[in-house]
């Protein structure tokens with residue numbers, strides 16, 4: 001049997017796979033170059049007087065089948081817009097997941113809300129509706145669900161729960177562009193859907209964010225929140241409420257408009273490659289490919305192991321297939337900002353009396369500490385790239401099974 005690369009053997013793969021960290025794993029073409037040049041040559045880089053951001057908002061809303069879209073400067077900003085639209089009283093609670101990017105959670109704290117973490121499904125890492133229901137209190141104002149790695153969360157169940165309890169539902173779709181949830185896309189079941197254009201997402205302009213909603217009042221509040229509360233739709237010349245500058249630039253919008261034309265193909269190509277990987281490893285014992293009911297859009301490709309994720313991930317990475325054990329090193333609530341209440345000065349506000357102990361969300365902790373290995377996924381993986389990934393996984397699987 002071939003020696004593992006981690007023990008000095010020859011790696012399955014010696015050339016790097018396409019990666020989002022350079023041109024090999026991104027789809028930026030002449031059209032994006034022309035779009036950026038068009039804006040620069042126009043002399044107008046600001047959306048306040050330009051046309052590109054407004055056009056992008058219209059195009060994104062119609063792609064998603066939404067009435068309104070508001071562009072902003074990042075995915076975190078998009079989530080901040082959504083929480084600001086919820087407009088919690090200080091100390092109000094928003095229920096969310098412990099497995100995500102921190103951009104899901106910090107906007108809650110920035111609006112002086114308390115993030116309440118509900119546990120996740122052990123199979124997908126997405127919020128478990130029963131755990132969300134158990135976390136609802138009289139102070140709950142909203143549920144903020146994440147479609148982790150591109151696999152839709154049980155959003156219709158969460159919708160029903162929110163309706164029953166009079167809560168707003170926010171969808172964090174940063175990892176889930178065009179993921180079908182029934183006959184609509186992720187982002188359209190909640191009151192607000194939030195998207196990111198950061199470098200590693202399905203489409204990118206370096207940074208940027210978009211929200212969609214059908215609610216005119218929520219849309220207006222979010223637009224005002226990108227623009228210091230300054231109402232450009234009236235001639236009041238005043239600041240209507242506390243808000244920041246989260247405006248997207250014309251350059252970002254022009255590039256994103258081209259990226260939008262590539263999005264469906266990006267999703268299709270990610271799905272094709274992932275299906276090939278799943279078929280190639282489906283027979284391996286003790287290793288579970290992601291569950292896919294035709295709805296996974298594969299921002300990443302998560303694998304579930306019975307245990308031993310750290311040696312396993314190190315061995316696979318050494319074979320030339322980089323991967324991350326756990327996705328996170330700890331659930332979000334373990335971060336100093338939350339568990340240590342590192343918020344506003346030494347006050348701990350608004351988390352005084354709130355504890356985030358070890359064991360708060362046992363399934364999330366099990367996934368992060370024992371089960372999850374995440375492979376970066378990419379639309380530019382060729383068939384032979386995926387063959388190499390299959391071969392590397394099979395090699396590691398056999399070798400480590402024999403060792404144990």
Ligand SMILES: *Cc1c(COP(=O)(O)O)cnc(C)c1O
Nearest residue numbers: 074075076101103104174196198
């Ligand atoms: C990337 C990401 C964010 C944050 O987006 P930024 O554009 O990096 O601010 C939020 N939530 C999830 C699930 C993400 O993947």
